[in-house]
Amino acid sequence: MSLDALQEVWFTLNQNRLRTFLTAFGVFWGIFMLVLLLGVGQGLKNGIEQSFSSDVRTSMWISSNKTSLPYRGLPQGRHIKLQESDVDFLKNQFPEINIIAAEEPLGSNFRADIYVTYGQHSGSFSVLGAGANYFKIKKSQNYHYGRRLNDLDEADARKVVVIGTKVAERLFGNEYNPIGHQIAINGVSVKIVGVFYDSGWEGRMSERIYMPLAAFQKTFGKGQNIGSIAVVPHSDVDNVALSERILGMLKERHKISPQDNTALRLFDLAKETEEINNTFTGIGLFLWFVGLGTLMAGIVGISNIMIISVKERTREIGIRKALGAHPRQIIYTILSESLLVTLIAGYVGLVLSVGLLELYNWMTNEYGIELPYFSHPEVDVHIAIVALLILVCVGTVAGLVPAWQAARISPIEAMREET
Amino acid sequence: MISLEGIHKHYTSDSRRLHVLKGVNLSIDDGEMVSIMGSSGSGKSTLLNILGLLDTYDHGAYQLGDTVISAGLSEAKAAQLRNRFIGFVFQSFNLLPFKSALENVALPLYYQKIGRKARNYRAEKLLDMVGLGERTKNMPNELSGGQKQRVAIARALITDPRMILADEPTGALDSATTDDVMTVFKEVHRTGKTIVIVTHEHDIAEQTERLILLKDGQVERE
Numbered sequence: 001m002s003l004d005a006l007q008e009v010w011f012t013l014n015q016n017r018l019r020t021f022l023t024a025f026g027v028f029w030g031i032f033m034l035v036l037l038l039g040v041g042q043g044l045k046n047g048i049e050q051s052f053s054s055d056v057r058t059s060m061w062i063s064s065n066k067t068s069l070p071y072r073g074l075p076q077g078r079h080i081k082l083q084e085s086d087v088d089f090l091k092n093q094f095p096e097i098n099i100i101a102a103e104e105p106l107g108s109n110f111r112a113d114i115y116v117t118y119g120q121h122s123g124s125f126s127v128l129g130a131g132a133n134y135f136k137i138k139k140s141q142n143y144h145y146g147r148r149l150n151d152l153d154e155a156d157a158r159k160v161v162v163i164g165t166k167v168a169e170r171l172f173g174n175e176y177n178p179i180g181h182q183i184a185i186n187g188v189s190v191k192i193v194g195v196f197y198d199s200g201w202e203g204r205m206s207e208r209i210y211m212p213l214a215a216f217q218k219t220f221g222k223g224q225n226i227g228s229i230a231v232v233p234h235s236d237v238d239n240v241a242l243s244e245r246i247l248g249m250l251k252e253r254h255k256i257s258p259q260d261n262t263a264l265r266l267f268d269l270a271k272e273t274e275e276i277n278n279t280f281t282g283i284g285l286f287l288w289f290v291g292l293g294t295l296m297a298g299i300v301g302i303s304n305i306m307i308i309s310v311k312e313r314t315r316e317i318g319i320r321k322a323l324g325a326h327p328r329q330i331i332y333t334i335l336s337e338s339l340l341v342t343l344i345a346g347y348v349g350l351v352l353s354v355g356l357l358e359l360y361n362w363m364t365n366e367y368g369i370e371l372p373y374f375s376h377p378e379v380d381v382h383i384a385i386v387a388l389l390i391l392v393c394v395g396t397v398a399g400l401v402p403a404w405q406a407a408r409i410s411p412i413e414a415m416r417e418e419t
Numbered sequence: 420m421i422s423l424e425g426i427h428k429h430y431t432s433d434s435r436r437l438h439v440l441k442g443v444n445l446s447i448d449d450g451e452m453v454s455i456m457g458s459s460g461s462g463k464s465t466l467l468n469i470l471g472l473l474d475t476y477d478h479g480a481y482q483l484g485d486t487v488i489s490a491g492l493s494e495a496k497a498a499q500l501r502n503r504f505i506g507f508v509f510q511s512f513n514l515l516p517f518k519s520a521l522e523n524v525a526l527p528l529y530y531q532k533i534g535r536k537a538r539n540y541r542a543e544k545l546l547d548m549v550g551l552g553e554r555t556k557n558m559p560n561e562l563s564g565g566q567k568q569r570v571a572i573a574r575a576l577i578t579d580p581r582m583i584l585a586d587e588p589t590g591a592l593d594s595a596t597t598d599d600v601m602t603v604f605k606e607v608h609r610t611g612k613t614i615v616i617v618t619h620e621h622d623i624a625e626q627t628e629r630l631i632l633l634k635d636g637q638v639e640r641e
């Protein structure tokens with residue numbers, strides 16, 4: 001568009017500021033809401049992702065409970081205990097398994113109920129023995145200080161631990177590096193070699209202390225019992241089929257009825273992740289739907305106002321045509337008006353909504369307020385580009401009907417109209 | 420030269436067919452200044468609109484200079500020819516109320532894609548010529564009827580058209596301003612432009628070289 005044409009369009013828009021403003025507002029609001037909703041959707045998604053634990057996403061966690069059915073003369077209500085030997089058994093039985101590891105809690109499985117002290121400071125945390133390869137599964141743990149537990153720790157049954165950030169904060173304060181210090185777990189002294197952050201359960205996985213399983217069993221007088229076995233299959237393996245077969249084998253080994261659904265629990269992270277992802281794809285689609293709906297309302301609004309505007313300007317357009325304006329030039333002008341309004345309004349909407357999201361991010365950074373399951377709302381560049389493309393289409397579509405009507409105005413009839 | 424032969428035009432409104440022009444024969448030489456008279460409803464404006472390519476005719480033949488104007492001339496083509504060859508002056512001025520005198524005069528050149536500077540330069544010269552060199556910045560509502568019509572004439576002239584078509588240009592003016600406007604027309608005529616003026620006033624008709632009288636949809640007398 002030439003500067004001259006732009007000036008001409010600008011001039012007409014300036015003619016009726018209220019009308020222009022109303023037209024612009026519909027689009028502004030549409031884009032503003034669309035981007036905001038998409039940003040919020042992304043924030044929800046980020047929030048959920050953050051609350052995923054650091055475990056490899058394809059891992060499956062098997063734990064045991066009481067039987068609910070009698071089987072082969074054994075009564076129901078029998079406590080099943082997984083054994084360290086189950087780990088070796090599964091590993092030998094299933095070549096599909098890539099990584100397998102065991103964990104055993106000192107206290108109850110999911111409660112932070114072990115008394116831990118460092119000097120004057122103390123707190124209750126979960127303490128677990130972590131078998132070989134365990135930290136290959138806790139892959140995405142973020143180590144603030146020190147290192148993971150490794151095979152040597154396990155082989156030598158060293159009395160060392162890695163502690164979560166929450167534990168470190170409680171016992172050592174915020175900024176202190178606790179590596180090399182001894183803490184007492186139920187009165188037994190162990191040395192800290194690492195401090196990690198695990199995002200699982202909204203960060204509550206960081207209230208844990210891990211110790212090599214061998215040392216753990218020795219130190220706390222544990223037998224061969226295992227709380228949970230974690231399995232990561234090779235990447236081309238179907239988790240669901242494998243989990244069925246693993247459960248089948250374990251049920252047979254522990255004399256559990258094949259129909260018993262409570263004695264063994266299997267938590268398939270991949271499945272959970274997928275379900276959550278599906279939910280969020282759904283929410284994402286819904287947000288697009290709502291956003292585009294708002295935008296559509298904007299289009300209809302623009303179109304209507306422009307149609308009225310063309311009606312009001314019938315005489316003006318007629319005169320322009322009498323003076324030699326080509327119908328194409330009239331269409332071009334009306335479309336330009338519509339497009340210019342849309343682009344400016346849409347751009348402002350885009351900037352303001354992205355600005356608002358950024359403001360939220362800045363505030364959460366600065367003041368540390370975080371909403372649960374909501375983190376870092378953002379729109380990525382290609383969504384912004386899509387929004388911009390939508391805008392151009394919107395502007396054109398909205399201008400189409402009025403432009404068509406304007407082009408069809410007959411100069412004689414237009415000028416016959418009373419002023 | 421402009422020539423019309425056997426031009427017919429009818430309107431249909433409310434399913435009533437109104438035969439307005441019933442075989443108009445007419446020729447106007449280049450540089451001529453003619454007036455068209457006739458009773459109200461005799462089809463003067465209709466004829467002028469056909470001459471000015473604002474309207475199409477049913478059948479007959481129309482030649483505008485070297486160009487044959489067919490009965491079914493497309494709007495796009497008409498717009499082009501209008502912009503190049505014809506300037507209009509209307510009874511009700513038809514200035515755009517939100518544009519200054521200068522911008523109104525310059526507007527036809529916008530549709531020829533001529534730059535703003537060049538447009539305004541020519542518009543200023545023409546406003547000077549019609550005696551409004553001092554009023555270029557005024558909006559139409561700040562001008563008297565006679566001044567508005569002079570702005571309209573300047574606008575009609577800016578594309579340097581072959582002919583000026585004026586439909587009762589003095590119909591809304593008092594006698595003093597009518598004289599002003601007619602003076603401008605005569606000046607324009609002296610520069611060699613063809614001028615066709617539709618009027619009800621004999622005074623006006625007498626100031627032109629030839630009178631065409633319309634009656635019952637035909638040229639009754641020349």
Ligand SMILES: Nc1ncnc2c1ncn2[C@@H]1O[C@H](COP(=O)(O)OP(=O)(O)OP(=O)(O)O)[C@@H](O)[C@H]1O
Nearest residue numbers: 430431432437439458459460461462463464465466
């Ligand atoms: N668009 C139209 N539809 C229907 N009838 C029309 C239309 N335009 C003009 N007429 C009719 O055609 C006839 C001629 O109209 P025209 O405007 O040409 O008359 P005129 O000679 O200019 O009259 P006046 O001196 O009053 O301006 C009139 O009866 C008018 O009502």
Ligand SMILES: [Mg+2]
Nearest residue numbers: 463464465586
């Ligand atoms: Mg008339």
